[in-house]
Amino acid sequence: MHPNSDFMHRCELVDLTRVAQGCFRLKLYAPALTGAEPGQFVHLRAGSSTDPLLRRPFSIHYVDQKAGEIWLLIRVVGPATSALSRLRPGAELDLLGPLGNTFPAREEAAAAMLVAGGIGLAPLYFLARRRLEAGLAFDLLLGGAEGSSLPGDAFFDCAGLKPMLATEDGSRGFKGTVVDLLKQRLESGEKPSRIHACGPVPMLARVVDLGKIYAVPVHISLESLMACAVGACLGCVFPFKINGMLEYRRVCRDGPVFNGEEAHFNFV
Amino acid sequence: MHPNSDFMHRCELVDLTRVAQGCFRLKLYAPALTGAEPGQFVHLRAGSSTDPLLRRPFSIHYVDQKAGEIWLLIRVVGPATSALSRLRPGAELDLLGPLGNTFPAREEAAAAMLVAGGIGLAPLYFLARRRLEAGLAFDLLLGGAEGSSLPGDAFFDCAGLKPMLATEDGSRGFKGTVVDLLKQRLESGEKPSRIHACGPVPMLARVVDLGKIYAVPVHISLESLMACAVGACLGCVFPFKINGMLEYRRVCRDGPVFNGEEAHFNFV
Amino acid sequence: MSDSCLSATIAGITMANPLVAASGCYGYGFDYRHCIDPACWGAIVVKGTTLHPRLGNPPPRLVETPSGLLNAIGLQNPGIAYFLKYIRVRLPELGCPVLVNIAGETLDEYRRLAALLNGVDEVAGLEVNISCPNVKKGGISFGCDPALVYELVCRVREAYRGPLIVKLSLEAGNIVSVAEAATRAGADALSLINTIKGMVIDVQKRRPVLGNSTGGLSGPALRPLAVRAVWEVSQAVSVPVIGMGGIMQAEDALQFILAGSAAVAIGTANFVNPAVPKEICDGLKRYLADNGFTHYRELIGLARPGS
Amino acid sequence: MSDSCLSATIAGITMANPLVAASGCYGYGFDYRHCIDPACWGAIVVKGTTLHPRLGNPPPRLVETPSGLLNAIGLQNPGIAYFLKYIRVRLPELGCPVLVNIAGETLDEYRRLAALLNGVDEVAGLEVNISCPNVKKGGISFGCDPALVYELVCRVREAYRGPLIVKLSLEAGNIVSVAEAATRAGADALSLINTIKGMVIDVQKRRPVLGNSTGGLSGPALRPLAVRAVWEVSQAVSVPVIGMGGIMQAEDALQFILAGSAAVAIGTANFVNPAVPKEICDGLKRYLADNGFTHYRELIGLARPGS
């Protein structure tokens, strides 16, 4: 074992495309990472300055095994994501990964429901394409504030995906949040085998509530500020309630995918 | 008076050319700055991160009044200069200036001698071209460790300049330092009206010593780490001995050009 | 929003806005005039002034650190007599209240400085620097001992009848006790924090970079420590606190105000962006409008539990 | 250069090099194994361990600051009993000496922790944390009072016969007095500095970002303060000093060594670059070779006047 070993990589940026307002898809040449599974993430260094200081975690958005590529889907929110969006093909990125656990149970009788809020699409797109490739049934629900903040139809078409869209301004698909859309589907009698959800914490809390009401198991992929991303610093924890006891679990190492029922949302 | 007033400018980078090893010429579109005189400098912000935090001072290397451009000549030594060298035309630069005083006394009987060590060429090139334009006699002496660290002949030819080169490895011109070359010239009986020198402090000290020996007035352009560059922080001072008394003068505001005889080199 | 939403009164000094140019970073107020009108400040604090002229420390006096700046100016200044004779008369040109930052080597020097400035019309108030890390005698040593601070501020208070601000250091360890001592002794306001002593070593030369070996750290690197200090001190005292340390933009100023600062001072940021006072004023006004406040005063200490 | 130019002995612990993984930043030494061999460290200090298991502070526990990181983990750990039963036995796998960082809420807790670790073969020594800014009781309050530190270290010293390192905070204000007290009480080495208490306020939510309100600042922002602390303390005591605070690369480690550190610890930099211990070792060797030294030991304190 030595630096630049299993988990440390320098990868070339092969392509960077704007896919929606403030949202970019990066393709990295990283054959060593193509064994990654949906739910896993990389911890990426944007630049060499000490400001921003820390690496940033990003879900693996897709793995193109043939091309030896991994893809990232990045929404610009601050200095690191904005620096990434300004890179040009040929740039070298320093990343750690693949890290974290994966979405569970890919094979089941009923269709799974994949519920993505905004950039929560990143890992669920990967999961959706894997299920498609494996011939497993699923529905992909995707919500955003406005239509322009979500990738256009071509983005999904060429992957063979047909997401159900929800926008709060009603400009594309269902008018309302993706949770409203999910609720409507469950109320209308649909019974998915399970729900995989990724998005902002308040959204995840509401999805878990719905799962409880309709007795559907929910898996959530959580976000958190991370320092080490390997389980060493205990900085990224989220509260869980296990057998009535409060427990902090590391999003980076014990997750990022968790059993939604155990997450202690009220605590936050 | 208001921000973006007389001294605060946002200028577009028009051209960036590598002119020697680790040395770049930048052309900025900055009509408001074309009144600058040789010796003056700008204080430039490279990036928006807090690391590096401070602006950096760079001599005005040339003013192209017709094109509305100012030029900078930059040697890559650390984070800011390296970030600057990676810019592309079209980039916008935030700069303060013109700052500081100028080389004095442009008209004189005998030829002036312009002595540049390394990147000290930046302001002396400007002075040389101004003297050329005004039909004033001068000699330009330029030294560097190796030939490759100095701009090539074309760089000077197209400006009508014929510098005398000195390289420590003897690969171009005189073999030795530019101070050795100067010494040889003075020893051989040349009597310049005055010497204008810019380069590392130890070099300037030796030039001032030669000036004393041969009774030639020496003007030096000093370097110093600067914070404000407008005279407010007292951070950039250099020691001087005035009538036997130690005094600290601000390189940014009282200089950067000083009477070499008064500089208290032994103190540093 | 109208400008009046930023009006402030600190220690009895009426200011157009709560932004103060920090001592040592703005000279006597004149150096930045080509960039920005000094009247855009709520107040300007001039360079630390001593009884006798001071040459200051040998160069290098500055070194950059990650997101910070170490300085070791060593209180270079022409002394109080020169200030009173030549600089004082020009201060009204600045168009905003001007405070004088004073530093002594003994309690008596502080008292004499205060007495010399008492009743000087052009000076709106005093900032007593008990926390400069760059002078050998006096300076920091005073600022760490609550009993000494009490005594020092009492003497200055007796000698000076105008607005009196005491400037604290975080190096004391017990900044809250020092703050309480200064307030008991009659300080009308507290300003914090001064720079913190640090060092950079030149590994090629194998000696400290600064001529004075150590210097004071300022800039954004320091900001989280300064916000915490304001949070603690403003809850312990009833006089207004002027917060400072690494403020670069409106959001940073808001952090200090929400933590309990009644005003904020800005030093290092001027070096990076001379337009900073104007940009922060604009940013504060936008924040007030966006969040339904009518005066910045409503924000002071709002991040505290129970607010 | 051969590896032996970096060999070190600190407080009687033989280390392959003077690089120490800082407490709280390297778990129990196992988490980075996929990136780098833990045996590349001179020593590893495990997470702060307490008498009883601790849940730690509510999230968020981290927030980034300019060139720095604020953390408020709150000493989450499974307690000494769990450590002794389950973790201890695995430590030899790491391939380098392992120290345990202990933290108590009372003097007696420190003594009991020390007694429980006395004679434990897998543990090369203790680092006594008297300076954690993130716990309410104990922690920082102990670290500021030289008399209390003397008493605390005496008790630990009686209970523990192995190598004893005391970890100091800069918040004391009087770090040199605290260092002297710890040394008089029998510390074999001192490590410094721990994080310094800071705060970031979320201006949209108008409350502190961290669940615990305040956190401890680490990373490069802190470095100049840490180098200065090492400079001061190493000249005042005769035991070795382990310097830390914002070391990111070989040049930074050299600053600490030239200032007087006999070893250096690295925390936050691991998060940015897990290969940092290896890169720093390589950089130190290169520096020795380039500058004509044969062992890093020759560099310790070389930037001091008169060296």
Ligand SMILES: Cc1cc2nc3c(=O)[nH]c(=O)nc-3n(C[C@H](O)[C@H](O)[C@H](O)COP(=O)(O)OP(=O)(O)OC[C@H]3O[C@@H](n4cnc5c(N)ncnc54)[C@H](O)[C@@H]3O)c2cc1C
């Ligand atoms: C396991 C994991 C997987 C992730 N996967 C992805 C991904 O695939 N694509 C992606 O774009 N992001 C993803 N994120 C979030 C991503 O890490 C952050 O957006 C990024 O760190 C922001 O860095 P920054 O320097 O640009 O902004 P920062 O300065 O760090 O943040 C800027 C502001 O935005 C807020 N913020 C931070 N994250 C978000 C967010 N996700 N949405 C809205 N506001 C936010 C911050 O609180 C802050 O106020 C993931 C996070 C985790 C933990």
Ligand SMILES: Cc1cc2nc3c(=O)[nH]c(=O)nc-3n(C[C@H](O)[C@H](O)[C@H](O)COP(=O)(O)OP(=O)(O)OC[C@H]3O[C@@H](n4cnc5c(N)ncnc54)[C@H](O)[C@@H]3O)c2cc1C
């Ligand atoms: C009035 C004035 C005019 C200047 N004009 C020019 C100019 O026209 N062109 C130009 O390239 N530079 C010029 N400089 C120097 C320039 O400001 C510095 O090179 C620049 O600030 C370095 O920034 P950095 O972040 O790249 O490196 P830093 O990290 O600031 O410095 C990197 C390392 O290089 C050292 N260093 C700094 N300056 C120099 C130098 N000049 N030569 C060798 N080593 C140095 C530093 O001590 C440090 O160790 C001028 C300086 C002054 C005061």
Ligand SMILES: Cc1cc2nc3c(=O)[nH]c(=O)nc-3n(C[C@H](O)[C@H](O)[C@H](O)COP(=O)(O)O)c2cc1C
């Ligand atoms: C170059 C410089 C000189 C300073 N001189 C003084 C001084 O004379 N008196 C004083 O009380 N503070 C002085 N300070 C401290 C500042 O007033 C301020 O407290 C500190 O820099 C933190 O604020 P900032 O991060 O906005 O700069 C000085 C700071 C700098 C950077």
Ligand SMILES: Cc1cc2nc3c(=O)[nH]c(=O)nc-3n(C[C@H](O)[C@H](O)[C@H](O)COP(=O)(O)O)c2cc1C
């Ligand atoms: C996430 C985190 C957790 C820490 N936990 C501890 C701890 O449990 N005990 C301790 O003594 N120091 C702890 N520290 C402090 C470090 O050991 C070190 O003193 C400090 O971070 C400065 O070094 P650095 O800048 O290299 O990180 C912790 C630091 C961080 C960043």
Ligand code: FES
């Ligand atoms: S980020 Fe360090 S434990 Fe998760």
Ligand code: FES
């Ligand atoms: S850089 Fe501030 S006075 Fe010269």
